Amino acid sequence: MKVWTKSIVSLLCLGSLLLLTGCGKEATLEPPKIYFGQAVCDVCGMIVSDERFSAAEVVIRDGQVVVRAFDDTGEVFGLTVPVGVEYAWYVHDMYSLEWVDARDAVYLRSDELHTPMGLGIAAFATRAAAESAQAELGGEVLVFDDLWVSQP
Numbered sequence: 001m002k003v004w005t006k007s008i009v010s011l012l013c014l015g016s017l018l019l020l021t022g023c024g025k026e027a028t029l030e031p032p033k034i035y036f037g038q039a040v041c042d043v044c045g046m047i048v049s050d051e052r053f054s055a056a057e058v059v060i061r062d063g064q065v066v067v068r069a070f071d072d073t074g075e076v077f078g079l080t081v082p083v084g085v086e087y088a089w090y091v092h093d094m095y096s097l098e099w100v101d102a103r104d105a106v107y108l109r110s111d112e113l114h115t116p117m118g119l120g121i122a123a124f125a126t127r128a129a130a131e132s133a134q135a136e137l138g139g140e141v142l143v144f145d146d147l148w149v150s151q152p
Contacts, residue, residue: 029088031099032056032067042068043075044117052094053115053122055102060086074119076102077147091123094133098125103144106130110139121147 034056039048048054048071055070057079070076073091089102105123108130113120120139124130130141 029058029060029086031090032058034069039069041071043070046071046116050116051092051097055089055091058088072115072117072119073123074115074121075117077149093125094122095129096125100125105144107142107147108133108137108139109142110137112137112139
């Protein structure tokens with residue numbers, strides 16, 4: 001009976017180890033899962049609650065995925081480029097709420113956009129969507145490089 005018990009314990013330990021290591025799967029830069037109403041903004045400490053304006057940074061350090069959440073799209077533009085690590089920035093499309101690579105998104109900056117930190121910037125997956133919002137809210141349609149302060 002003792003041999004049987006030791007075998008089961010060994011198998012359970014091996015199974016747990018495989019689960020913890022991700023079964024050898026490499027870390028990837030995919031849009032993260034953010035729990036709205038629970039996640040805390042890495043810049044200001046506010047609860048991330050409005051999906052329309054949320055953003056995220058995904059970084060791979062030492063094989064581990066690190067996610068930083070932001071409650072306002074505009075906060076992405078104050079980030080610095082991580083040195084020596086893989087990274088990606090994602091923003092939510094204001095209409096579809098789908099993640100979009102921040103460097104591929106089209107933005108609207110408008111005083112009529114009431115974002116969580118008052119930065120007045122919203123992201124869109126397409127220029128047509130940004131221009132549609134501009135027709136309603138006014139403001140200026142921009143791309144990532146127009147807003148990015150310190151170019152990578």
